[in-house]
Amino acid sequence: MADNPNNNASALQPGQVESRDNGERFGRSASGCLVQLRRRVSEPGFVVTVDAERRPGVPTELITHEWASANAAFDRFMREF
Numbered sequence: 001m002a003d004n005p006n007n008n009a010s011a012l013q014p015g016q017v018e019s020r021d022n023g024e025r026f027g028r029s030a031s032g033c034l035v036q037l038r039r040r041v042s043e044p045g046f047v048v049t050v051d052a053e054r055r056p057g058v059p060t061e062l063i064t065h066e067w068a069s070a071n072a073a074f075d076r077f078m079r080e081f
Contacts, residue, residue, distance in 0.1 A: 024039060035048070
């Protein structure tokens with residue numbers, strides 16, 4: 001798989017998820033938004049993002065040190081966006 005998940009993201013269908021060997025994941029949510037779970041570079045931890053329009057009270061990014069929290073956020077973003 002390519003180093004940049006965006007290279008493959010355009011081919012994903014809504015609901016489809018791809019995983020890398022290092023555990024990073026990216027996918028298209030039910031509505032077609034790109035959701036990514038990546039390891040942080042600057043310090044330990046993970047970041048989960050979704051390319052959805054921001055709405056008051058609805059986070060589009062989560063930064064955590066816990067793998068379980070990152071995976072749970074990824075799954076939630078895939079469902080909710």
